[in-house]
Every structure is written in structure tokens, then in C-alpha cells.
Amino acid sequence: MEFLTEFGLFIAKTITLVVALLVIVSVVLSAAHKDKDDQGSDGELRVRKLNEKYRKLRESLQAKLRSDSERKAFEKARKKEDKAKQKAEKAKRKSGDAEEKPRPKVYVLDFDGDIKASDTDSLRRSITAVLSVAEPETDEVVIRLESGGGLVHSYGLAAAQLDRIRAKGIRLTACVDKVAASGGYMMACVADRIVASPFAILGSIGVVAQLPNFHRLLKKNDVDFEILTAGEHKRTMTVFGENTDKGRTKFLEDLEDTHVLFKEYVGERRPELDIAAV
Incomplete structure (x- = not known):
């Protein structure tokens, strides 16, 4: 019996030690992951040349629409053309006769x-x-x-x-x-x-706001909900409390202010637009 007791204590200590080690490893890994996230928080940008993408698509279709002999001749002519173009560009750069104006992108x-x-x-x-x-x-x-x-x-x-x-x-x-x-x-x-x-x-060009209100449901089930604020209009509308006409009026005023800002923003960037008609 004494042996079983000591063995049980040994198992308990071992489990405690293993759990402690797992917690430490978890914390270390979490911190390392967080540092990695912080270092890579800017994300990444992927750049693709769309003209190359569509050129390859066009050439692939052109090749598929030809017979085997025509395809071979087409591929040969294309490679020859690409080689001649690269050679001409290299010679132009070497002679310093490259175009001064950059190509529009x-x-x-x-x-x-x-x-x-x-x-x-x-x-x-x-x-x-x-x-x-x-x-x-x-x-x-x-x-x-x-x-x-x-x-x-x-x-x-x-x-x-x-x-x-x-x-x-x-x-x-x-x-x-x-x-x-x-x-x-x-x-x-x-x-x-x-x-x-x-x-x-x-x-x-409009502004909308909507929210449910559970006040009557809470009142029916004898549940009180209190909102403590400092400032007359700190909270105008609420999901759980009882909304007032005064709060609704203020909320509508805020929506209208936002709507005016929206119309002004559009009007500045589309001066030819008749905002009232739209």
C-alpha cells in the first residue's frame, strides 16, 4: 500500500513537471510568434506584369490553334523575333541612344x-x-x-x-x-x-444606421439595464436601454451632418454633378 502511495505521488509530480514545461514552452512559442507577427505586420506586396501575362495567354492560344508544323514554325519565328529585339535594345543601350522619355505605365x-x-x-x-x-x-x-x-x-x-x-x-x-x-x-x-x-x-449617396432594441424583452423578464454617462449626448441610442425621442432626434441630426459631409465630398470631386437631382 505504501508503495502505491509513493508511486502515485511520483506520477503526480511527474505530471506537474510535464504540465509546467508545456506551459513554459507554450509561452515561449507564443512570444516568438508574436515577435514574428510584429516584424511582418506590414504584410507583403505582390507585383505582376499584366502585359506579360496577357502576352503569354495570347501566344498560348495562337499555338493551340495551329497544326504541329505551323506551331513549330511559329515558335521558331517568335524566338527569333525576341532575340532580335533583345539584341537591338542591347545595342541601343551600348550606343547611348536609348529613349529619354520613359514608356507610359x-x-x-x-x-x-x-x-x-x-x-x-x-x-x-x-x-x-x-x-x-x-x-x-x-x-x-x-x-x-x-x-x-x-x-x-x-x-x-x-x-x-x-x-x-x-x-x-x-x-x-x-x-x-x-x-x-x-x-x-x-x-x-x-x-x-x-x-x-x-x-x-x-x-x-446616403447614410443609414440601424440597431435592435431589447429593452421591452428585458423589462418583461424583470431585468434592469443601466447606462451611466457624463455628457448630455454621450449615448443617444442604445441596444438594451430605453431609447428616448430626444436621443433619436440627436442621432438623426448626427446622421444628417454625416450626409451633408458625404454630399460635399462628392460635390468637390464631381463639380459637374447636380447633387440635389441625384
């Missing part, structure tokens, strides 16, 4: 917006990278935009990123395949021009 960015405009941070990094190399006189930025809108402050920040492109004097085009409404349109209207598909939804 189009930088294509994507923004897929959710209610929080979560893609804003990625957009900010992309725009910072583009602005470091783009030439105002020749280059253009195209943003492929899709968003049904969302939080006012989030989309205000996203639109401000596009304002940086305009501020640098670089042409900006917004392409909308499906929808750029509300906050999405706030972003689109920054562009010099908007190119939209025939059935795309654009506009909706």
Missing part, C-alpha cells in the same frame, strides 16, 4: 470592400509603393473597385488613400464591374473618370 490595383473596408491597409501599402515610382506626366493608376459600402470612417480613410494619387497629379481611373455604392461610390468619385459595366450599381 498603367498600375492596376484591386479593392474588394466589406462593411469595414478591411482592404484599406493593403490599398495604402500598394499606393505608397506606386507613388514612389509613378510619373505624373505619363503614368496612370487604375483601381478595380467593388463595394456596397460600410462604415463611414472606414470608407473615409479608404477614399483618402485614393486622394493621395490625385494629389500627386497622377491620372486615376476607377473600374466598377458590379457595385460601388455608398462608401464604395465615395471612393469611386475620387477618380478622374469612372468606367462601369452596363449593369453595375453606382451611387447611393
Whole structure:
């Protein structure tokens, strides 16, 4: 019996030691992971040359549409052409007769917006990278935009990123395949021009807010809910407390102020637009 007791104590100590070691390892790994996240918090940018992508696609289709003998002749001619082009460019660089004017470039960015405009941070990094190399006189930025809108402050920040492109004097085009409404349109209207598909939804220059209220349910079940505030309008509408007409009026005033700011923002970037008619 004494042996079993000592053995049990030994097992308990061993388990305690193992658990302690696991906790320490877990903490160390967690800290290391956090440091890694902090170091890589800026994420990464992926750059693709779209002209190369579509050139390869075209050549692949051209090759598939030819017979075996035609394909071989086509590949041979293409390689010969590429070699001659590289040779000519090398000779031009060697003679110092290269063109002084840079070739115009189009930088294509994507923004897929959710209610929080979560893609804003990625957009900010992309725009910072583009602005470091783009030439105002020749280059253009195209943003492929899709968003049904969302939080006012989030989309205000996203639109401000596009304002940086305009501020640098670089042409900006917004392409909308499906929808750029509300906050999405706030972003689109920054562009010099908007190119939209025939059935795309654009506009909706308005502000909306909605929230459920559980006050009557709580009251029915004898549950009290208290909100303590300092300041007359610190809390105008609440989910669990009883909403008042005064609170609703103030909340509507805030919505209207935001709506006025939205219309002014659009009007500044689309001066030819009749905001009242829209």
C-alpha cells in the first residue's frame, strides 16, 4: 500500500513537471510568434506584369490553334523575333541612344470592400509603393473597385488613400464591374473618370444606421439595464436601454451632418454633378 502511495505521488509530480514545461514552452512559442507577427505586420506586396501575362495567354492560344508544323514554325519565328529585339535594345543601350522619355505605365490595383473596408491597409501599402515610382506626366493608376459600402470612417480613410494619387497629379481611373455604392461610390468619385459595366450599381449617396432594441424583452423578464454617462449626448441610442425621442432626434441630426459631409465630398470631386437631382 505504501508503495502505491509513493508511486502515485511520483506520477503526480511527474505530471506537474510535464504540465509546467508545456506551459513554459507554450509561452515561449507564443512570444516568438508574436515577435514574428510584429516584424511582418506590414504584410507583403505582390507585383505582376499584366502585359506579360496577357502576352503569354495570347501566344498560348495562337499555338493551340495551329497544326504541329505551323506551331513549330511559329515558335521558331517568335524566338527569333525576341532575340532580335533583345539584341537591338542591347545595342541601343551600348550606343547611348536609348529613349529619354520613359514608356507610359498603367498600375492596376484591386479593392474588394466589406462593411469595414478591411482592404484599406493593403490599398495604402500598394499606393505608397506606386507613388514612389509613378510619373505624373505619363503614368496612370487604375483601381478595380467593388463595394456596397460600410462604415463611414472606414470608407473615409479608404477614399483618402485614393486622394493621395490625385494629389500627386497622377491620372486615376476607377473600374466598377458590379457595385460601388455608398462608401464604395465615395471612393469611386475620387477618380478622374469612372468606367462601369452596363449593369453595375453606382451611387447611393446616403447614410443609414440601424440597431435592435431589447429593452421591452428585458423589462418583461424583470431585468434592469443601466447606462451611466457624463455628457448630455454621450449615448443617444442604445441596444438594451430605453431609447428616448430626444436621443433619436440627436442621432438623426448626427446622421444628417454625416450626409451633408458625404454630399460635399462628392460635390468637390464631381463639380459637374447636380447633387440635389441625384
